[in-house]
Amino acid sequence: MATTETAPRRPLDAGPPPLVADPAALRAVLDGPHAAVRDEVRDRLADQSAILDESADLTRAELRERVRDLVVEFGAQGHAALGFPPEVGGGGDIGASVAAFETLGYGDLSVLVKSGVQFGLFGGAVLQLGTRRHHDAYLADIVAGRLLGCFAMTETGHGSNVQELRTVARYDAGTDEIVVTTPDDSARKDYIGGAARDGELAVVFAQLEVAGERHGVHAVLVPIRADGEVLPGVRVEDCGAKIGLEGVDNGRLWFDDVRVPRGNLLDRFAEIGDDGAYRSSIDNPDRRFFTMLGTLVQGRVSVGGAGLSASKVALEIAVRYGLRRRQFEAGTPGEETLLLDYGMHQRRLLPLLARTYALSCAQQEVTRQLHEVFSQDTPDADERARRSLESRAAGTKAVLTWHASETIQECREACGGAGYLSANRFAALKADTDVFTTFEGDNHVLLQLVAKGLLTDYSSEFEDLDQFGMVRFVTGLAVETVIERTAAHQLFERIRDVLPGGRDGWDQEAGLLDPDYQLAMLRFREEHQLAGAARRLKAGVDAGTPSGQVFREVQDHVITAARSHVERLVLESFVARVRALPASPTRDVLTALSDLYALSTIEADRGWFLEHGRLSAPRSKAITREVSALLRRVRPVAGELVAAFGIPPEALGAHDLVGPPPADISG
Structure with a gap:
């Protein structure tokens, strides 16, 4: 039986072996348990890809009619029914439903969003908030696209x-x-x-x-x-x-x-x-309200997944362009350098690629929780699990959609002026995903929901607390209660004891590639920020400041802590997924991506870690060196990494930029 233990690291002076990437094996990891459903949707996208070229020439009325027809067709094919009960023609598999919706995000996003409104929001509300008579009267027609x-x-x-x-x-x-x-x-x-x-x-x-x-x-x-x-x-x-x-x-x-x-x-x-x-x-009317809204959490999970798919489209276009386009002589007369061979180009694209893989694992985890919670006899059968799901879905949606906005913009710039042409998809990707950061909840408001769960630990009072109630709840606790709930500083000390070289090894570069060290760094940041927000809330109220004013003054700290929490969850999901794989070249590739995601995340916030004594200046420089080394190591397999997304060539478009698949995608 294949082992799932962490593979031993090679000594630094030996240098790591070259990575060998198999797009099919990587796709299996990215697709997760619903690969067959994703492939079915990929086939439909290939058949319907003409809308990507047609949309610019259609009037608004014509485009809406074309989108409506494709949404109805999507329903008639049965893909929209996957998450609905079998008794109304559904598949009874919420995870498959989310996977189908995510994959739809590789194509025209108007079709995706209108499908989400029809089947996810409208149909989901009738399913989750209605009773049997509503289901019998409406759901079969809704999921088949006959009732819009x-x-x-x-x-x-x-x-x-x-x-x-x-x-x-x-x-x-x-x-x-x-x-x-x-x-x-x-x-x-x-x-x-x-x-x-x-x-x-x-x-x-x-x-x-x-x-x-x-x-x-x-x-x-x-x-x-x-x-x-x-x-x-x-x-x-x-x-x-x-x-x-x-x-x-x-x-x-x-x-x-x-x-x-x-x-x-x-x-x-x-x-x-x-x-x-x-x-x-x-x-309780507040509890009733939040219970009703909680049943609609699938929408947030789906929107986050759609943003992730759009990020993958942008990355495949930009990476493939970087593997074709040459600029300036490489030292040999008449031979110019590929864009992706430039260190700055790698810095721009490859950390985003690593984060996309990490976020794919995080999205799979929140989808798994969604399926688990809503597969129970009643969605509120386990109150704590339901609240944890709502919080995780809110935070994951926020980071996924912000990631989409950042990634699409960076990829557009990485393609130069060619990326500005509408035919090369970036115009539509930028415009169509921009609303995702406020669709299904403004991201900053969603992170407040995450923070509320962290500060109250999903207590019995959770649903009754608005932002001011949260202030009062937290100030009723000893701040040490918030710290002890997770005890990051203790975890940090324990990790130091198991690093190579013991406690003295904490400052050696070998520890940088230890996922336990990486997780401890992110956990320490999260929990230090959380405890700091709790202290500020308590100090404000103790000083007699009204709760509303206290919250407004501390809101940025609360949201920062929530975002740090989500970034830690993303890394945990990625590390767990990699550790579950048997030793193989695919695991080696994903390990390198996990390291790149973790260290680039720490590097991006190195000022905070330096200020709080968790990085020395030499170690901060060592992290930058390690990130650069990881970029060089990942570069030869960049083509395979984006090929693993499985985006149909017809749906990818951007023919001016990507052209036909190159014979040697390693460059």
């Missing part, structure tokens, strides 16, 4: 603060109907995908009022079109031109006392009974 809908949550005046939405759903006992009303323009539903053109049914989030009493935000099904015509009482406005995603029909919705049957309330967590009384299985 939209997810009407965001309002002009309220985006991230969903709990304070102002649309009202008032129960009229006299007619046994729910009356949905937009009280003013700030409460209009805004930026709603599917609203402007194709949506027939909307899941509308509104303040539910029964017998004059407000019960918080609930979801109600409201028809908005029939036979292509907007229904009475509903007003629709197109959002107009956007930065990108012009194939998605974003619109605004107003409801002028629109009446729907009482049964249109999605009532999994609360109902209006036949007697007109409101009842809920969750008494």
Whole structure:
């Protein structure tokens, strides 16, 4: 049986052996347990790739129609149904559903986003917030693309603060109907995908009022079109031109006392009974609200995965261009140097490539947790696991979508002026992914959710705490409680004892390639920052400062700690994935990428580590030398590393830049 223990390191003076990369073996690692599903979607992308070339020449109306047809086709093929229950024609596999959606991100992103709205948000809300009668009435048509809908949550005046939405759903006992009303323009539903053109049914989030009493935000099904015509009482406005995603029909919705049957309330967590009384299985309104939203976490996982796929497209284009394009003489008359042979070009692209592999492992882990939690009899069967999932999904989505923005921009610049041509995909990639950093939650707000989980340890009070409640909760603890919860400083000391050379070996370069050292560095940073944020929160309240002001003053520290936490989780996922592999050339390649990701992350924040006594100046320089050595080691297999993404050539596009696959992709 193959061993999964860490392979011994070669002595520094011997030099590491050349890496040998097999794209098929690497793809198996990246694709994870749903490789077959990903391959099916790859085949469909190859067949539908014409839209990448056509979209620039189509009018907005024509593009939206083309995107709609592809989304309906995606549903008819059964890929959209993978995460839905078998009884409505689904596959009952949430992990497969996320994998299919991620892979769709290699193609046109308007198709991806409209699919996400239709099957993930709209269909997901009916599935997770509705009950059997809603499932029987709607889901089969939704997952097959026969009933198109939209997810009407965001309002002009309220985006991230969903709990304070102002649309009202008032129960009229006299007619046994729910009356949905937009009280003013700030409460209009805004930026709603599917609203402007194709949506027939909307899941509308509104303040539910029964017998004059407000019960918080609930979801109600409201028809908005029939036979292509907007229904009475509903007003629709197109959002107009956007930065990108012009194939998605974003619109605004107003409801002028629109009446729907009482049964249109999605009532999994609360109902209006036949007697007109409101009842809920969750008494606390805050807990009920967060439980409802928590069931929709798949959207965040999927958006993060889509950003990751877009990053892979950009990297494959830029790396392959760097393996073809030559610039300036290399020393031999008449022979110019490949771009990727320049150290600066390697610095620009290869750390991003290593991070992409690391993030792929982190995305697989959050997808595994999503599948595990929602495969239980009820999604709230394990409260702590559900809260941990919500936090991890929020943080992973944030770092994945920020990574997409950074990677696509760097890759565009690395392709020079040629990268500025629309035909070479960067224009669409930049424009279409830009919204991902705020779609499904603004990234900074999501990191506040991560921090709340870290500071409160998912206590029983977790759901009841807004940002001010979090301040009060933390200040009720001894700061040492926060530190002892994870005890990074103790871990750091333990790791020192097991490094090569013992405690004296801590300052030797051999330790740089020890994943335990790398993890200890990231864990120490995270937990030092977390304890510092807790101290600042406590000191502010102890000084008599109002909770809101305390939070505003400490918010940057809170978000910094949360981001450090996510970066540590990403490295943990990557290290665990590599350690689980048997000794092989593929494991050697992934080990080098893991080292590159870890050390480039530490290098990027070396100022913090120097300030806090975890790096000496000589060791900081040693990290830079090691990163440079890793770049040179990874460079010969860069072509194989991007080939492992498995992006169909037809979907990749950018023919001016990548051309046909070179005979010798190692350069």
